[in-house]
Amino acid sequence: FQTIIEPFRIKSVEPLRFTTREERAAALTRADGNVFKLRADDVLIDLLTDSGTGAMSSAQWGGLIQGDESYAGSRSFYRFEQVVRDLTGYAHVIPTHQGRAAERILFHTILKAGQIVPNNNHFDTTRANIEVEEAEARDLVIAEGRQPSVVHPFKGNIDLDALEALLARDRDRVPLVMVTVTNNSGGGQPVSLANLRGVRALCDRYGTPFFLDACRFAENAWFIRQREPGMADRTPSDIAREMFSLADGCTMSAKKDGLSNIGGFLAMRSDAWAEQCRTLLILTEGFPTYGGLAGYDLEAIARGLEEVVEEPYLRYRIRSTEYLADKVARAGVPIIQPAGGHAVYIDARALLPHIPPLQYPGIALVNALYVEAGVRSVEIGTVMFGLHADGTESAGALDLVRLAIPRRVYTQSHIDFVAEAVIHVAAMRDRLRGYRITSAPRPLRHFTASFAAL
Ligand code: F0G
Numbered sequence: 001f002q003t004i005i006e007p008f009r010i011k012s013v014e015p016l017r018f019t020t021r022e023e024r025a026a027a028l029t030r031a032d033g034n035v036f037k038l039r040a041d042d043v044l045i046d047l048l049t050d051s052g053t054g055a056m057s058s059a060q061w062g063g064l065i066q067g068d069e070s071y072a073g074s075r076s077f078y079r080f081e082q083v084v085r086d087l088t089g090y091a092h093v094i095p096t097h098q099g100r101a102a103e104r105i106l107f108h109t110i111l112k113a114g115q116i117v118p119n120n121n122h123f124d125t126t127r128a129n130i131e132v133e134e135a136e137a138r139d140l141v142i143a144e145g146r147q148p149s150v151v152h153p154f155k156g157n158i159d160l161d162a163l164e165a166l167l168a169r170d171r172d173r174v175p176l177v178m179v180t181v182t183n184n185s186g187g188g189q190p191v192s193l194a195n196l197r198g199v200r201a202l203c204d205r206y207g208t209p210f211f212l213d214a215c216r217f218a219e220n221a222w223f224i225r226q227r228e229p230g231m232a233d234r235t236p237s238d239i240a241r242e243m244f245s246l247a248d249g250c251t252m253s254a255k256k257d258g259l260s261n262i263g264g265f266l267a268m269r270s271d272a273w274a275e276q277c278r279t280l281l282i283l284t285e286g287f288p289t290y291g292g293l294a295g296y297d298l299e300a301i302a303r304g305l306e307e308v309v310e311e312p313y314l315r316y317r318i319r320s321t322e323y324l325a326d327k328v329a330r331a332g333v334p335i336i337q338p339a340g341g342h343a344v345y346i347d348a349r350a351l352l353p354h355i356p357p358l359q360y361p362g363i364a365l366v367n368a369l370y371v372e373a374g375v376r377s378v379e380i381g382t383v384m385f386g387l388h389a390d391g392t393e394s395a396g397a398l399d400l401v402r403l404a405i406p407r408r409v410y411t412q413s414h415i416d417f418v419a420e421a422v423i424h425v426a427a428m429r430d431r432l433r434g435y436r437i438t439s440a441p442r443p444l445r446h447f448t449a450s451f452a453a454l
Contacts, residue, residue, distance in 0.1 A: 004319045007312035008408060017041055024371050033435060033451030035218040035366055035376050044374030045414055046137075047437040050342040052098075052255035054407030057307055060259070060300045062248075067296030070169035070289075077289040080298040083305050087237070088244040088265040095224060095283055095291030097297060099215055099253025100125040104264035105285070106211070106251060109276045110175050111135045118166055118214070119178040120145070120158040121185040124384055126213060126251075127180070128443045131389050138166070144395060145186045148336045148347040153227040155338075156183030156220075157195040167206040177203055181211040185380055187322075187400070188340020189215070191225035193231070195240060195302055195398065200246045209270070217243060218257040219341030221316040237309040256342065259304030259407060263297045264411075313408075317341070320403055320415065327419035333426045335444035338368065342404055344424065347383065349399040351429055357382045358394030359434025363451055365401045365425065368432050373421030377403050383437070384446045391442075 017055065019027070035156035040046060051171055068075040077095065084093045087412060102124050112118070113134035122130065122137040140162045144152040161419045179199055183189045203210040221239040225231045232237060244250065249268030252388040254394055256261045268274055278288050285292040293301075307313060318341055323338030334350040348361040355361040362379030369375045381399035388394070403418065425432075433454050440449035 003171075004316055006320075006408075006411060008057070016044055018044065019374055020220060023369060024374055028367060028371055032438070032449075033326060033363070033367060033453065034449055035370055035378070036447050038370070042374075043370070043376045045410065045418055046376045047343075047405065047418065048376045048378050050256060050404040050406050051253065052260070053257050054255075054261070055301070055409050056259065056300060059307070060095075060303045063299035064296040064302050067294060067299045069295040072287055072289055073315055074289050074295045074298070074307065076295040076298040076302070079205065081380045083302040084265060084267055087305060088250060088267050089241065090249055090269055090370070092268050092271070092378055094266040094274065094288060095293050096264045096266060096285055097292030098128060098255055098262060099251055099264040099286055099291065101254075102251040102264050103129040105277050105280050106249075106266055106273075107133055107292070109280055110273060112175075115173050115175055116166070117176065117178060118158070118163055118174065120156050120180055120183045120191065122178075123180060123184045124444060124446070125211070126180070126407075127385075129444065139365075140166070141183065141186050145183065146189070146224045147352065148345075148398065148400075149336065151337045153190075153338075153420060154192040155189035155336075156186055157190040158191070158199060160195070160198045161361070163199065164202055167202060167208060170301045171206050172206065174206075174208055174278070175236070176209040176211050176248075177212055179247075182216045182223070182341045184215070184342075184383070187336035187345045188219075188343045189336070189338075190220045190227070190341065192227075192228050193224055193239070193246075194228070196243055196246045199282050203248075209248045210246070211268070212244065212247045212250040214244070214447070215253045215256040216342055217252075218308040218314060219318065220320050221309065222403050235309070236311060236314055240309060254301040254304065257305075257308045258310050259299065260300045260303045261364050263301045279436055317407065320412070321335060323412070324403065324405070324415050327416075328422045328426075330417075331426070333422055336400065343373060343446050344403045344405075345380070345403040348379075348401045349425060352432055354358065355432065355434040356400055356429070357386070358393065359436065359454060360399075360451070361434065362401050364432045367435075367451075368425045368428070369401075369421060372425050372428075373417075375403075375421050380447065383449065387440075387442060387445055389443075396404070396410070433449045
């Protein structure tokens, strides 16, 4: 059969709340033109993020009641630790309340001012947690990864020549190399095993540790299986294990491929780094067997990490994102090609050439999609990445609007509606206007900035 169906049925439902266009326009005004400040009840289809927004399985819900809430030595921690060790092979598993806590603990422990952390593309919190240590977050994705319309099977790959040049010149200033799988700010694009092996070889040559930002490791493994020669017969979990085996550690947000609503971890081989990280963990997150999480959260993550590598799930997951991408691309909407794993990224700069980057074409599109259809998306562009540590502002590498698909939440008719909404807004592109920022904090200004229409 050709039809790829949702590999689950629905046991518990939540009603959606319908609003009128006038109600949404008023809600957006109350939110200072920033969809992060909307009340979620005023959103019809919420594609703001795939983080923590997934539906848990009945097995996960069942696991909650079995959570062991002991402060120290909880049974749920040991179950969680075993699942993460089986997957990653890393000796040290440090739970955290979400991914950025793992980043903060790792970077605050090992980074010094003036150092450089290369990555394919740093995501917003990763970059901010490096910059707050007065170190530099450097993006080294391959050239194809910076060109939205260029099709390449592994647009998330890091440029190995650029990485080698950096290590040859500045080896002493690079405390670790990171690679993000899949590459979120570069369009949810995968990284090949060949590329990860190349990073491993360079890190061995220069004696530099290598960490994965592993939030979407399972989606990356599925792309490897589909696209990398010789991989079609391997299981996703086997491929994922090899990905982790090539690195020395990882940061992880369990809110993505942990299929959980909260949680994350830091895992690594190094005894010395782990000991220092645990010390900071106790200071800011909690005792090392809970790290800011409840015992039931650890149960949900352990089960989620097992479910996320199941083949029917990944086949449906990757196909359903591609389905939305195909629909809007066929209607002529410029998107990052090929579709990402967790999201479709509209090229707002290409769609709205009359709005210059410093008037935020991504915000114009995000806000129009909300007002017209009640669909909430997110800008990944000049607002998110255009303000620099020295206070200057320039155009982001791209101005994208991300439609992130929560895991196991929306059905095909919801996605059909989203495609119709995107095509409708694209047809009125000439009427969209830019924005200016009226107030914003630093860093991570996108979350709370206020906007006024021009
Ligand atoms: N790394 C990547 C690649 C991410 O996408 C995120 C979060 C994080 C780290 C931080 O994890 O949210 O658990 O602290 N991305 C979300 C998003 C928020 O919408 O893409 P966190």
